[in-house]
Amino acid sequence: xxxxxxxxxxxxxxxxxxxxxxxxxxxxxxxxxxxxxxxxxxxxxxxxxxxxxxxxxxxxxxxxxxxxxxxxx
Amino acid sequence: xxxxxxxxxxxxxxxxxxxxxxxxxxxxxxxxxxxxxxxxxxxxxxxxxxxxxxxxxxxxxxxxxxxxxxxxxxxxxxxxxxxxxxxxxxxxxxxxxxxxxxxxxxxxxxxxxxxxxxxxxxxxxxxxxxxxxxxxxxxxxxxxxxxxxxxxxxxxxxxxxxxxxxxxxxxxxxxxxxxxxxxxxxxxxxxxxxxxxxxxxxxxxxxxxxxxxxxxxxxxxxxxxxxxxxxxxxxxxxxxxxxxxxxxxxxxxxxxxxxxxxxxxxxxxxxxxxxxxxxxxxxxxxxxxxxxxxxxxxxxxxxxxxxxxxxxxxxxxxxxxxxxxxxxxxxxxxxxxxxxxxxxxxxxxxxxxxxxxxxxxxxxxxxxxxxxxxxxxxxx
Amino acid sequence: xxxxxxxxxxxxxxxxxxxxxxxxxxxxxxxxxxxxxxxxxxxxxxxxxxxxxxxxxxxxxxxxxxxxxxxxxxxxxxxxxxxxxxxxxxxxxxxxxxxxxxxxxxxxxxxxxxxxxxxxxxxxxxxxxxxxxxxxxxxxxxxxxxxxxxxxxxxxxxxxxxxxxxxxxxxxxxxxxxxxxxxxxxxxxxxxxxxxxxxxxxxxxxxxxxxxxxxxxxxxxxxxxxxxxxxxxxxxxxxxxxxxxxxxxxxxxxxxxxxxxxxxxxxxxxxxxxxxxxxxxxxxxxxxxxxxxxxxxxxxxxxxxxxxxxxxxxxxxxxxxxxxxxxxxxxxxxxxxxxxxxxxxxxxxxxxxxxxxxxxxxxxxxxxxxxxxxxxxxxxxxxxxxxxxxxxxxxxxxxxxxxxxxxxxxxxxxxxxxxxxxxxxxxxxxxxxxxxxxxxxxxxxxxxxxxxxxxxxxxxxxxxxxxxxxxxxxxxxxxxxxxxxxxxxxxxxxxxxxxxxxxxxxx
Numbered sequence: 001x002x003x004x005x006x007x008x009x010x011x012x013x014x015x016x017x018x019x020x021x022x023x024x025x026x027x028x029x030x031x032x033x034x035x036x037x038x039x040x041x042x043x044x045x046x047x048x049x050x051x052x053x054x055x056x057x058x059x060x061x062x063x064x065x066x067x068x069x070x071x072x073x
Numbered sequence: 074x075x076x077x078x079x080x081x082x083x084x085x086x087x088x089x090x091x092x093x094x095x096x097x098x099x100x101x102x103x104x105x106x107x108x109x110x111x112x113x114x115x116x117x118x119x120x121x122x123x124x125x126x127x128x129x130x131x132x133x134x135x136x137x138x139x140x141x142x143x144x145x146x147x148x149x150x151x152x153x154x155x156x157x158x159x160x161x162x163x164x165x166x167x168x169x170x171x172x173x174x175x176x177x178x179x180x181x182x183x184x185x186x187x188x189x190x191x192x193x194x195x196x197x198x199x200x201x202x203x204x205x206x207x208x209x210x211x212x213x214x215x216x217x218x219x220x221x222x223x224x225x226x227x228x229x230x231x232x233x234x235x236x237x238x239x240x241x242x243x244x245x246x247x248x249x250x251x252x253x254x255x256x257x258x259x260x261x262x263x264x265x266x267x268x269x270x271x272x273x274x275x276x277x278x279x280x281x282x283x284x285x286x287x288x289x290x291x292x293x294x295x296x297x298x299x300x301x302x303x304x305x306x307x308x309x310x311x312x313x314x315x316x317x318x319x320x321x322x323x324x325x326x327x328x329x330x331x332x333x334x335x336x337x338x339x340x341x342x343x344x345x346x347x348x349x350x351x352x353x354x355x356x357x358x359x360x361x362x363x364x365x366x367x368x369x370x371x372x373x374x375x376x377x378x379x380x381x382x383x384x385x386x387x388x389x390x391x392x393x394x395x396x397x398x399x400x401x402x403x404x405x406x407x408x409x410x411x412x413x414x415x416x417x418x419x420x421x422x423x424x425x426x427x428x429x430x431x432x433x434x435x436x437x438x439x440x441x442x443x444x445x446x447x448x449x450x451x452x453x
Numbered sequence: 454x455x456x457x458x459x460x461x462x463x464x465x466x467x468x469x470x471x472x473x474x475x476x477x478x479x480x481x482x483x484x485x486x487x488x489x490x491x492x493x494x495x496x497x498x499x500x501x502x503x504x505x506x507x508x509x510x511x512x513x514x515x516x517x518x519x520x521x522x523x524x525x526x527x528x529x530x531x532x533x534x535x536x537x538x539x540x541x542x543x544x545x546x547x548x549x550x551x552x553x554x555x556x557x558x559x560x561x562x563x564x565x566x567x568x569x570x571x572x573x574x575x576x577x578x579x580x581x582x583x584x585x586x587x588x589x590x591x592x593x594x595x596x597x598x599x600x601x602x603x604x605x606x607x608x609x610x611x612x613x614x615x616x617x618x619x620x621x622x623x624x625x626x627x628x629x630x631x632x633x634x635x636x637x638x639x640x641x642x643x644x645x646x647x648x649x650x651x652x653x654x655x656x657x658x659x660x661x662x663x664x665x666x667x668x669x670x671x672x673x674x675x676x677x678x679x680x681x682x683x684x685x686x687x688x689x690x691x692x693x694x695x696x697x698x699x700x701x702x703x704x705x706x707x708x709x710x711x712x713x714x715x716x717x718x719x720x721x722x723x724x725x726x727x728x729x730x731x732x733x734x735x736x737x738x739x740x741x742x743x744x745x746x747x748x749x750x751x752x753x754x755x756x757x758x759x760x761x762x763x764x765x766x767x768x769x770x771x772x773x774x775x776x777x778x779x780x781x782x783x784x785x786x787x788x789x790x791x792x793x794x795x796x797x798x799x800x801x802x803x804x805x806x807x808x809x810x811x812x813x814x815x816x817x818x819x820x821x822x823x824x825x826x827x828x829x830x831x832x833x834x835x836x837x838x839x840x841x842x843x844x845x846x847x848x849x850x851x852x853x854x855x856x857x858x859x860x861x862x863x864x865x866x867x868x869x870x871x872x873x874x875x876x877x878x879x880x881x882x883x884x885x886x887x888x889x890x891x892x893x894x895x896x897x898x899x900x901x902x903x904x905x906x907x908x909x910x911x912x913x914x915x916x917x918x919x920x921x922x923x924x925x926x927x928x929x930x931x932x933x934x935x936x937x938x939x940x941x942x943x944x945x946x947x948x949x950x951x952x953x954x955x956x957x958x959x960x
Contacts, residue, residue, distance in 0.1 A: 002189035002389070009193060009382055017375060029370055036379035043386040047189060053390040056165055057401050064408040082922045178892050182779055186889065194889065198896055198903075205907040212906040212920040217899075219922075336782045339891055346895055 006044030010037045079211035081281035085289050086218045087211055087351065088267060092294030093221070093344075094352030095170075095263045095402075103403065105255040106311035107241050109302045115256035117295040120264030123415060124287040126422045127267060131274040131283035133429045138275035139359075139421070140366035146424040153367065155417060160363035162413040163269065164384065167356040169402065171195055172388040174349050176395045177319060181342065189389050195350070196385030202354045203361060203377040207276050210358070214351055221344050225297070228341065229304050232328040236307040261407035263298065264291065265414040271421075272359030318399055321345075357381050471564040477581045481511055484577075487568065493517055494571075497524075501535050508537070509581035518574035520593025527554040528578065528589055545585035548578070557590035569647060599625060602704035602726070609746040614704045619649050619723035625706040626653060630713065634658075640671055642685065646678035650685070651721035653709075658716045660948045663732060663911045667718060682722040686729050692908045696874040699910035701733035708742050716947025732910035732946055736918050736930035738871045739763070744933045752933040760931060762864035766875055769864070770807045771882035771894045773857045777803050779890030795851040804887035806850050810858045811883065813840065815876065818862070913945045 014037070021030045046053060064070065079087065105112045134142055139159065143152035175191040183191065202210055245252065267287065277283065305314055305324045314320045322345060325338035361377035370376055392398040471483045481496060488494035493516040500507040510532055512524065535552045545560035557575075561567055567577050567586055574592035599621075602614035615622045623637055638652040650671060654664060670689040679685055686700040687693065703709055704726050709719050712730045720729040739759040744752040776784055777792060784792065799806065817836045824832065845852045865875055878901055885893030908915040918930040928934035929943075941951045 001187045002386075005189060005193050006382075006386060009197075013378060013382070017378060021375070028368075029372070029375055032368060032370070032376065033379050036383050040379070040382050040386045043383075043390075044189075047386075047389055053387075055391050056168075057392055057397070057405075060165075060409050061401060061405045064405050068408050070404075070408070083920075086922060178889075182890055183892065191889065191892075194893075194896055198899055201900060202903055205903055209903060209907040212914060212916060213899075213903050215920040215922045216902055216906070216916065339780055339783055342891070343895055346892060347899065350899060 002047040003041075003044040006041050010041055013037060077206050077208040077276050078278055079208055079276050080278045081286060083211035083215055084270075084277055084281060084286045085293075087214050087355065088270060088286060088290035089293045089297070090214050090218055090221065090348050090351040091267065091269075091355055092263045092290060093297055094348035094350075095266065103255075103315045104251040106247070106251070106315070107243075107306050108245055108247075108252045109255060109306060109311075110241070110299055111245070112252045112255035113259055113295065113299050113302055115253065116259035116264060117291060119256065119260045120291055120295075121288065123260075123265050123418070124267060124291055125284065126418050127271055128283035128287045130271060130418065130422050130425050131277065133425045135277070135279050135283075136275055138273060138362060139271040140363055141275065142271075142421065142425065144366075146421065146428055155420075156363055156366060159272075159413060159417060160360060160367060162410075163272065163356055163360040163363055166266070166269075167353060167360055167384050168388045168391050169398075169406075170349060170353040170356060171199075171385050172391045172398060173402070174346065174353070175388065176392075176398055177322075177345065177349075178342075180318070180395060181322065182339070189386070192385045192388050193382070195353070196382045198350060199354050199357055199385075200378045200381040202350075203358055203381060204374055206374065207273055207358055210351070210354055211276075217347050217351075221347060222297075224340060225300070225344055228325055228328060228337075229300055231330055232304070232308060235327065236304075237310075238307055240306055240310045241303070258403060258407045259298075261410045261414060262402070263294065265410065268414050268418055269355055269359045271418070272362055273355065318395065357384065360384075471567060473562045473584050473586060475582055475584060477509055477511055477579050480579050480586070481513075484513055484571075484579075488571075491515075497529070499529055499533060501532050501537060503537060511579040512576055513571055513579065514576035514591065515571055515574065518572075518594055519576055519591040523555070523591040523593065524576060528576065528591070545580060545583055545587050548580065548587055553578075553587070553589060555589050555591075557588075559588045560585040561588055562586070596621065605704050605708075605742075607705070607741070607743045607746075610705065610742050611707050613706060615706060615709075615726040615728055617724050617726055619651050619721050622706070622721050622726075622728065623651060623653065626709055626713070626719070629706060629710045630655070635713070638668070640668070642671065642674055642676065643679040644675070644677050646680070648679040649723035650679075651723075653713065653719040653721060655713050655716075658714070658942070658947055658950050659718050660716060660946060663913075663946075664718060666911055667720070667731065679722065680724065682720070682725045682727040682729055685720070685722055690731075691910055695904065695908060696877045697735075697871075697905065697908060697915070698873070699731075699733055699908060699915065701730040701737055702727050703730055704728070705742060711742065711745070714942075714953070716942050716950075732913040734910060734913065734917055734943075734946075735905060735915050738868065739930075745936065749933050749935045753931075756931060756933060759868055762867040763871060763875070766861050766864035766868065767879045767882060768894060768898070769861045770811055770857055770879065771886035771897075772891070773854070774804050774807050774883055775886040775890045775894055778887065792851075792853050795853045798848040799851045800848075801850075803854070804883070806854050807857070808880070808883055810850060810854055811861065811879070814858050814862050917945065918943070 013033075018030065018033060018037075021033065043053075130139075130142070134145075137145070140156050143156050143159075146152065147155060171192055174195050175188050178191050179186065179188050202213075205213075267290070274283070277286070301321050305320050308324045308327050309317075309320070317323045322338055322341050325341035326336060328337060357377065357380070361373045361380050364380055365371070365373040365376050368376070392401065469483075469487050471480070471487070474480055485494070485496070495512075495514055495516050497512040497514075498509065499512070500509045512528060514524065531552050531554055532548070537547070537552075549558045549560060561570075562585055567588065570588045571577055574594055576589050576591045578587040578589060580587070596616055596618045599613045599616050601612040605614075613625065615625060627635060632655065634656045636654055636656050640650045640652070641647050642650050652664070652667065652671075667689070671685075674685070674688050676688070682702065686698070686702070690698070690700045692699055701712075703712070709728055709730060713719060717730050717732065720731070722728070739756050741755075744756065747755075777796075781789060796803075801809070817832065817840075821829065821832055841855060844850050845855060861879070865872075865879075868875065878897070882894050882897045885897045887893075889896065906914070906916050906920065914920065918926045929939050937954070940954050942953055944951075
């Protein structure tokens with residue numbers, strides 16, 4: 001589901017933004033843009049296969065409890 | 074590209090909606106119980122100090138946003154480094170907020186809809202808002218702000234005969250400690266988050282007074298939060314409140330007018346979603362500005378779209394469950410935010426004061442008057 | 454505004470040019486060559502007889518475009534009867550100054566000017582032994598008299614509407630505005646049609662930047678022909694892809710004059726009784742000329758009704774779908790029971806039912822718009838009886854959906870002028886509601902309002918009056934305050950001259 005949604009969104013974004021960027025030959029932003037798009041699709045794929053991706057919430061929780069000596073559940 | 078400008082009134086309204094945004098989903102702290110209003114007042118007092126710092130930074134260098142300022146104050150490398158840290162913070166909170174919204178909607182009503190769909194829909198909305206630009210968001214929020222205020226005051230007023238103010242007693246039964254702890258949480262959670270506005274300060278009208286913006290926004294936003302907190306306690310009592318995952322939302326469920334209008338909590342959801350949307354948009358706007366500064370791209374708008382969708386897609390992986398999300402927001406975030414909300418602004422402020430003083434000296438020596446270009450043009 | 458990448462090659466009316474020569478016969482032959490195949494092209498030969506020799510003339514015109522009485526009495530008769538001095542050589546100036554009885558006569562050698570004069574219904578007089586030809590005004594085509602426009606009726610307004618010829622429309626405006634500050638700038642659009650475009654504004658009140666922008670945009674248009682005001686509007690308006698119109702249309706001279714007084718600019722297009730007014734902001738959709746002649750409380754009430762209707766017509770089916778599909782708990786129990794009872798036995802899901810009926814309603818509306826009156830009975834029978842009653846009884850649709858769609862249609866009729874956005878937004882919201890419930894509707898509305906805030910009409914923000922956070926600005930938008938409160942022209946629309954009336958309250 002997520003994969004399909006991201007594919008649809010990426011396709012729309014390619015039509016709306018990437019094609020004009022390609023035509024204007026704005027290479028820098030073109031590559032950054034496509035890099036992020038690729039990332040989005042990969043995220044969609046991973047979400048559908050229930051792959052765990054490192055999330056910042058656990059490490060930040062541990063960091064905060066380490067520094068301030070708090071017990072957080 | 075024409076410079077975008079939002080005027081003073083719009084800035085105030087944007088900031089008030091921003092402040093209203095967070096308190097409405099996960100609510101305020103749950104340790105102080107019925108004394109939450111004291112915690113709120115303490116938090117407001119504390120926030121007025123740190124907001125004065127934010128406002129001072131904007132006042133010293135009007136028309137510049139934080140990232141331009143970092144470059145100017147700390148030089149290329151250190152400036153980039155601080156900008157990187159701050160951008161990370163913007164990204165992380167943006168992630169959280171998108172996750173909050175999608176989790177909230179999914180739990181409240183749409184339990185059969187996959188979360189990614191809601192998150193990506195939210196992404197579409199934010200991406201469109203960012204493409205329109207901050208000026209349009211300023212105008213847009215001016216339409217929705219009166220609506221939000223009218224709805225929430227109406228909701229509070231029609232429930233007036235259901236209030237039980239005895240639930241606010243006893244005052245300070247458990248001492249000051251839990252109250253202070255909550256005050257710190259509230260300070261960090263909606264109020265000091267206004268640090269994000271440093272990122273969009275470049276869009277404030279030059280003749281507007283940032284101190285006024287921050288103070289009025291703090292006052293209105295604080296009063297709104299106070300109304301919400303008192304309403305929640307007076308309707309549910311502290312124990313019931315601490316049992317709920319989204320207390321401000323649930324209070325509206327108790328409110329009813331006659332037999333016909335009941336279960337009107339979805340109207341409350343309108344406020345919540347609108348306010349949180351405004352908040353995420355401000356965050357993502359700052360984030361896009363930060364990224365375009367880091368990647369040296371002039372036009373943040375084109376870049377903002379993939380950034381927003383990336384954030385929306387990644388938000389799905391942020392938490393395992395909603396409980397952790399709420400706990401993180403209430404317990405971890407206040408500490409986590411200290412460097413971004415207090416330390417970095419203080420550093421910038423000190424550096425800005427020194428820089429401004431030096432600038433003044435050099436300009437008075439050179440006797441040169443550099444008149445900054447007036448930002449004329451059509452604006453509303 | 455859209456860029457015109459494929460600009461048309463600029464061609465004149467005809468590739469052939471006329472080079473005026475001395476001999477009348479040669480000149481006439483050139484004209485006949487150009488109008489070859491057009492049997493309505495007429496050449497009337499006559500002569501002015503003097504003592505010893507006669508001076509030959511030839512009058513060229515298109516039959517049907519000219520007023521025969523003008524030709525007879527103002528051109529041919531005076532020339533034939535003329536007593537020209539003997540030593541007079543063929544001279545266009547003398548003919549113009551001493552002979553022709555016409556308010557407009559001009560000598561010319563320009564090929565384009567001569568040809569377009571003939572085409573537009575003027576006549577061209579060729580003179581023997583003369584390089585100049587004389588253009589004489591003789592337009593005589595028929596146009597209708599001003600009548601009340603069907604689409605824009607007022608209870609207490611004048612019964613006059615614009616007509617097709619551009620100058621008649623200008624006259625209708627000028628009759629109501631006796632000031633020399635009323636300016637009229639004429640331009641032409643269309644390589645083939647040469648349609649006249651008239652920009653009307655009041656100097657000192659209209660915003661000069663907007664005027665300059667408008668002229669620039671009109672100049673950029675390169676097109677073969679311009680038949681309707683609507684297509685010109687689409688070419689020059691902001692946000693061309695948006696369903697919202699940023700240029701207004703009116704058929705009423707009184708409305709046009711009121712707009713001019715507010716600092717707006719009127720664009721007349723020759724051949725259409727519809728004029729454009731700009732800049733056009735969102736609140737204009739909800740204003741009617743009647744608002745200013747009826748009681749202010751009643752007008753305010755009507756305006757609020759129109760606004761509520763607008764929001765109802767775009768959200769009613771969506772809210773119904775959302776409530777019945779996702780948020781049943783919000784519906785009071787008694788109502789929920791009756792909805793369920795009505796839905797019993799209906800095979801389709803609510804979303805399909807609603808969208809289907811909405812489409813059918815639009816079909817009925819579209820069928821009714823351009824239908825001869827004799828058939829309208831059949832339409833109402835089909836619509837009311839077959840759809841309304843039979844379909845419910847046959848359990849194809851439920852009665853509640855019919856009610857909701859009827860409400861949608863009714864409120865939609867109240868806000869006729871916003872037709873395009875309404876249809877688009879309503880459909881989108883209904884689908885979103887089927888997908889995400891009330892949150893879908895909320896997201897949709899946020900999207901739409903963001904879009905409306907992002908539009909500008911000639912530099913003026915579309916939602917300006919609603920976004921100013923100044924309650925005073927609502928006095929002539931959502932409400933209609935008593936006339937003596939409406940002392941100022943709208944900001945940004947007009948130039949610096951803002952005050953409209955003396956301060957009656959003496960404040």
